[in-house]
Amino acid sequence: MNVIVHRVAEFLKRFPPFSFLSKEVLEKVAGSVEIRYLEKGEILFRQGQAAETHFYILKEGVIILTESIQNQEEIRDECDEGDVFGVLALLGKRPYVLSAKVQENSLVYAIPVSVFEEVLEQNSRVALYFAAGFASGQVVIRQDLSTGQKARGAFKNESRDHSLMIFSDQSEIKFSEKVLICSPEHTIQEAAELMSEKHVGSIVVCRSDLKPLGIITDKDLRNKVVSKGISLETAASKIMSAPILTRRKDTSFSDLYLTMIKNRLHHLVLTEDGTDQSPVCGIISDHDVLLSMGNSPAVLIHGLMNTLDLKEMRLIRDQAEQMLRYYLENELTMDFVASVMTEVNDIIIKQALRIAENSLANEDEVLRKIPYCFLSLGSEGREEQLLRTDQDNALVYEDVPEALDEEAHAYFLKLGTAMVEVLLACGFASCPGDIMASNPKWVQPMSKWKSFFTEWIIRPTEEAILSSTIFFDFRAVAGNLGLGETLSLHIYEEIQKKKIFLNFLAKNALMNPPPLGFFKDFVVEKSGEHKNEFDIKSRAMMPLADLARLLVLSHGVIGVNNTFKRFDRLAELEPNYEALFKQAAKAYEILMRTRALEGLKNQSSGRFIQPESLGKLERQLLKNTFSPINELQTIVKVRFQLDYFPS
Template sequence: MSNKAINVLNDRIKDFLVKFPPFSMMTIENLDKVLARIKIKYIEKGEIVFNQGDPPGEFFYVVRKGAVKLERIEGGNNILIDVCDEGDVFGIRPLIAEQPYLSTGLAHEESILYAIHTDDIRNIMISNPKVGYFLASSFAAGSRNKKQGHNTDGLIFISHNQQFLQEDRLLEVQKLSIGRQPISCTLSASIQEAAKIMTQENVGSIVVVDEGQLPLGIVTDSDIRRMVGNDQIVSTMGIDQIMNTPVICLPVGTTFADAQIVMLQRGINHIVMTEDGSDESPVKGVFSESQLLAYQGNSPGIIIKQMKKTKKPTELKRIRDKADFLLEKYLYQEVSINFVSDVMTAINDALFVRAIELSQNDILEESGQKVPVRFSWVAIGSLGRREQILRTDQDHALIFEDVDDENYDEVKAYFLDLANRVVDILKICGFKDCPAQMMANNPKWCMSIKEWKDQYRQWIHSPNNESILHANIFMDYRSVYGDVSLTKQLTAYIMTMVHDHRIFLTYLAKYAVETPPPVSFFRNFILEKNGAHKDQFDIKQRAMLPLVDAARVLVLDQRVERMNNTIQRFERLAEVDAKNKEMYLDAKSAFEVLLRLRALNALKNSDSGRYISPDSLNKIQRILLRNSFKPIGHLQDVLQVKFQLNFF
């Protein structure tokens, strides 16, 4: 074969490999080393690649075309371990451990394999830790049975002090490259001139900069199309008339995760990259959602865009179902749980917003009624804390602005009608009714701002078991739709009230220590004693809520406002209370472990994941769960001392 033909073949192999880990994590030099000794292997259906018990070989394999089955003989039974298809890596045991193969690999159909020399990869693993982390965790996690679901025997849970870096696992959380030079124009340019530059450069956006290349604004092709379509634009107008400002910037070195979350939260498709992430340093690049999709192949942004366009609740459900597949991918590929919860929160928020919009439109079409006054639809509980990864119960409320007595009943009737319609749509989309009816269609939780202030005053002034239970749930609220000034007004009122009546914090602290943590799986491990969940561990009540409740009362004590998320609360506490910094960081890591474990348990059992059978956990999971109990005890000790609960 000529050198030219060899080069063409190598280019084709390289183009294929870079689509899949660990090759997508390699440098060009790494890939060239692999290609220097790569072999192409053709196998017929039924042909064996290696047998169970064979000594380790020189190669591991990547499926280029076709499929390879991995089977294991156990107790005389032939057990299907996995079916590897295009892009899957298998047979890596010789790479990690000089031990015989534990399964047999045979062609499920006519297949083409790439055989990668183990010595070459070992050298790359030394110089490129990302490759090493991926292969080591793949080896530790073992294979998965695609018919039975994923096997979580491996390093699914990673504590903050372990050396495995989750951020290096996926393209989604690798750093963005700046790419080509950003296309820009000055503030003096006309819209026509800017559009001409965009056309010539074949780009979808142009950054408006000053003489020092500092970003002043950004214009996208969709901005121009929208204004032309609405007859709002004259080509000779200055670019400053249509540019978006201020510019949303991120620093060079930003990860895919950070860029994606900012795009979702801000509802934008382009981000300007500057040296320090502010608009006071020169533009270095522009990153678009289309580029993000090109790297990822799948994006929650697409799910959210589809939600915004749909007009039928049944179609909304179909779109929301896609998010569960995304969630499963994130969890089993060990993406940071913070990123997972941010993405699922953005998707759930978009679902709520669309359900509210559809309900408003239906009321308008049926009765001609428009929204009578300003209002805010608020998420409470885990959704309010941005921790509702799964589709569980609905928890929400509604605040509307004060109206006179004459119009009150009519206004409230409108919002209860709206809330009933939203609740019905959410039920179609898989969110169950709250068993305690803590939903906006309950007249108790659909009130004017004055009534909400009165309600919080009652809870804070007259604390008892019921009021503390309600306060804990309704303290973690945030606006999902509507006028955010209403929630800001309510928050300011609550914070003043809490610190004028500090005995309320003592009651919150007392409630937070009422559920002691288990000591271990073998001593004082608290299981349900009867009922449908007998002999199971309630991870929500026994482990997660004690951390949630402790974080809440401690940030209130520190006067930290508008911070609901438990992980963020612990991070903030570590900053303001340096003496207990390690305890707060351990608590943060414990909560991350628990959040992931519950989500994985939910996927495994197709339920809320709340109840876990200890026997179903492997050794690593048991260790991580057991370790998460320790920070609970330490936090409760701090609460006991800080609020003198022994004398209360």
């Protein structure tokens, strides 16, 4: 296979829906891809422009999707690596409803619709994946469908897709059963007066037996009457949209919404038998859809994307916590829950960046143009921060000429501090260890960060190992993401040069004692503020996170930070231990759920738990999660020869 085609295929298979394709089909798709390099400020496509023959997946960079409303640009979404956009072209050649603007220099893969149409017809998993994304109201289909729904759950258990159930409950769909109607003989003036009187944006033109002929909306009045100068005495039937598309009112929410998206409808008429040959019995609008989705990720993220008001951002994050409670209580998969909350947190960080940049708009333009990247560390870096616990972050910027060193550092320290302040205002706690982008030590140019990482690996002191466990889980969230990728590659290259570092990391992973005491009861704190409480973070979660990080690093795996996803990957890499790694992944998910529920219940971080407050089943479930810790520590002890390693 051609080297370039191979590289494209390797990238595509990392992301759904391409990961659902067979090797042969993936190679065919990869072979048809057109690679496009786009510079900052370019427009890939414009709102209203006829759809191209391709849709896109972002390889690297940042592209924003905007909508022009009353001559103002409103951000609808921001594309990141692996995100698929321009997908309405998949549904038929029609104008784009949004504009795609290049926020940072970007590389995109343009995939021909003609090639992918065959895939949609032949692969039901791919079709369902896209349907789930459309049904959640997304304009970008991303690898976790994290702004809306988790389609992958449908493939694991097609009979019980929790994420789709959130949006498919018929009792939640609000639509009007009192449909405003008029006859074909009514004039445009009369139809408009009826709409104005009832304060509605549409009127259905019906026969005398209430069978629908067409529909007139506010948009029709603007585009077909006012702009064209048509007489108001003209029959309403002359400007109605016809033939009319109809559905049964008991049609599933996802089907109704997908129909509206496919046909670019703002209103969908409902009839008794779903055809235009039976009486009208209801109408659903895109506003009804928005209300039906309520506290959904798509709605919350849309709200965050379009506000820079700190109070509003905090309020939306509060709403996200209520959504989190609902997800946990209804036992949605932690993969889905963590993806949703990570997406919410990431958007807050990106908006914080915009606020910080705006506050420094009067700074030297040379400084403002220096590429930089905001890094999330710790649980947020691992995509595991469900509650608003301590923030851990840092900032890296491109190396500058020596003459600019001091000015650049001062500028990015101001930027990092402003971002940290926004996160504090949104309810994220300050880091007790001051590992934040407001600390001068953790705001550095690329060369300095590389020297930090190299030093920790070459001289693995106790402090260096502690730093590596925090910083090696970093995730590039905002800014120039390529800088983050450069740092990741540097870590793996340095470890390859000095693999003995992994033995020190292994020794550290065994520092935490087993969570159960001699009498098989929880090991609790012996003194202090949390005396007699169980520390679920340090006793159970950190040991698993440390073990997963160590083993993934030993395999040279790049780009997998999340703990339970690391264990899933290890299960693929080491089939002999597949059952154990799967058990460890599940254990970590249970621990995350337990901590989050504890935190929501007590309005705390959820870290410390009173064992006596747990029911018998809860206690046993929690104890079961400790089993893989002991087994994994034993494997690590042997694999890294820790019995012969200096203490």
